Amino acid sequence: MRRRSGTFARVTTPLKSWFQRFALTLMILTAGGLLIIERINPNATQIIRVVVVDTFSPVLTAMTTPVAAGRELYNNVRSYGSLRAEVLELRDKLRFTERWEQVARRLEAENRRLWSQLHVTQDLRTDFVSARVIRDRGSSYVQSVLINAGRADGVRKGQAVLSSYSLAGRILDVGQGSSRVLLVxxxxxxxxxxxxxxxxxxxxxxxxxxxxxxxxxxxxxxxxxxxxxxxxxxxxxxxxxxxxxxxxxxxxxxxxxxxxSNINWDRLEFATVVNYEHPDLLPDSAFETLQ
Amino acid sequence: MGYEFWGRINQIARGLIPFLLSLLLLLVFLTSTGIPGFVKVAPSMTIISVYYWSISRPELLPLYSVFILGLIEDVLVGGPLGIQAIVLVLVAYTVSTQRHFFTFAPFGYIFSTFILVVTAGLGVNWLVNSLFAWELWDFMTLLVKAAMTMIFYPVVHWLLAKVDRTIVS
CATH class of the missing domain: 2.40.10.350 (Rod shape-determining protein MreC, domain 2)
Structure with missing residues (x-):
């Protein structure tokens, strides 16, 4: 047993000292290599990104929860002071929306009639996945956020992401339970x-x-x-x-x-991923069947 | 056997503290706060932590740990993979090899050197990011971020020193 560990040490000790001597150079070269590889082929390093994000997303989700609760409490307390003004504003908005609802209903009926006359098929097959933003917009250099929905929730690369009924971005990397959204x-x-x-x-x-x-x-x-x-x-x-x-x-x-955009980028709390399939394009399942 | 085993576990746990603490600081400042514009100028906690441990106990935060920390930050921030890893490894190597200058040095000396280190570190990050995107990024944001990191340094230094003393005891 002692002889085995002695042999092991004889092999590992020079390796260890060699590594220690060239550690800095090795690491700078590795990091530089990663930068270059990613520049040439952004998909090459995707596995590292997906693994790291998937590993840390539960921690970030857990850390976001008390922050979100605190923010909600603060907003609630703040809104008590302006309740009357808000009620009046909402009444005005409701009246305005009711007028628009009438217009929208009339246009919808007219639109449906015209679609049927033209014999055009509807091109949307969409469903939605809502998720919490667990990581604010990157740094000065990157505009992306992390959300706590991933492949397990039906999220796929390239899907559109909405917030406040506006386009927020598209899915860049997808992990099992988290995804990165590249903002518009x-x-x-x-x-x-x-x-x-x-x-x-x-x-x-x-x-x-x-x-x-x-x-x-x-x-x-x-x-x-x-x-x-x-x-x-x-x-x-x-x-x-x-x-x-x-x-x-x-x-x-x-x-x-x-x-x-009408999105408040600094207060992006929730996002909706749009699962969209264009009728002219074959769905993923069709490709799997063909293969 | 029992004593040796727990002694070894204790040693490993102590060895992991600087890395885990650096990771925790990174995650705290990455968590979605909703404070407008904060994320752009948020202090670089990893530079602070790596600087502190490279002076105090470089053996507990070796270069490969620093490298992994940098890669994790790059991924979570969403930037090009490798930039922060290069910056942190350079900070750790430079500071730990000049460590003898910091032995028994007053806080003012450590802090003034930190100002140089953080300016150089964030400068390298800005430069590589600019080269990568082939566009000069906003320099003002960089300066504010550097200032924020310097403002946060004394508090984080105090906090890390407390943990450091706990490791010794």
Whole structure:
């Protein structure tokens, strides 16, 4: 037994001292290698990300719960002071919404009639998964959040994520019980969209702050834009359903069209993942059957 | 046997404290707080922790632990994998090899060196991130983050020193 451990030590001791001597170089090279590999193929390091996020998401969820409870308590206490003003505001909103409900019902009926006349099939097969945001937007360099819903809840890579009825982003990495959402405000986010009023297509690109810029617009198309125009997803590419609001045009400066979302990015508590299947694209189960 | 076994367990547990504590500090400051804009300028807890343990007990937070801590931070923050690992490993190596300068040094000396270390560390992070995205990131946010880290340092130093004394006793 002693001889075995002696042999083991004879093998491991030089290895250990070699590792200690070159530890710094090895680690810098490994980290540099990871950076380069990820730059070339972002999917190559996905397994590390998924494992780490899945490991820590229960801890982050547990830590978020008391913070969320404290925040709710604070908001409740604060709202008591302005209850009357809020009730009046809500009554006004209710009256306004009731008027819109009438309009919406009439338009829905008219829309259904027109759809049936044109013999067009509905293209949406969607269901939703709600999740809590367990990690705020990354750092100054990244605009992403972690949510506590993953593969086990039916979340898949690329799905759209909503908050406050607006598009918040898309699923980037999926773990078993958690996922990372790349927000529309991230500089790497590219969403095919249209300006709802004019129907002009564009691409919404994040500015890594709180906004989104529109690109791929001609000077004439930019001139036609009015402040307050709604920008919605176009559904091009079949990744996102059409018609989800991205934001409204806040200003145009030269060839820059700045769009702001109605999502409060600093108070993103819950998110809804949209499970969407385009009818023209085969579902995953079909691919499995084919294989 | 029993005494030896528990002694070994005790030793392992003590050895894990600096790593687990650094991880805990990281997770606390990563938790969704809902404070507007806080996450961008949140202090870099891992730099504080790695700096402290590299001076006080580098043997309890070896380079490979620091490297893993950096990778975990990179993943949880959602940034390019490896940036914070490089920064933390460089901080740990630089500080632990110059450790003799900090022996019996007053807090003012340790704190002034920390200002240099945190500026350099966050600077490297900013630079690599800028190179990675091929775009110069907001420099002001970086300065505010560095200032926040410096403001938090004395409190966290005090806290870690308390734990450090517990490990000894």
């Amino acid at each position: 405000t991230d500089i790497n986010s590219r969403i095919p969209c249209i300006l709802e009023r004019t129907g002009v297509p564009a691409i919404a690109v994040g500015d890594n702050q709180n906004g989104v810029r529109l690109i791929r617009l001609t000077p004439d198309e930019i001139r036609d834009i009015s402040l307050g125009d709604r920008v919605v997803t176009s559904g091009a590419g079949g990744v996102f359903p059409a018609g989800f609001e991205i934001g409204i045009v806040q200003e145009t400066v030269g060839d820059q069209v700045i769009v702001v």
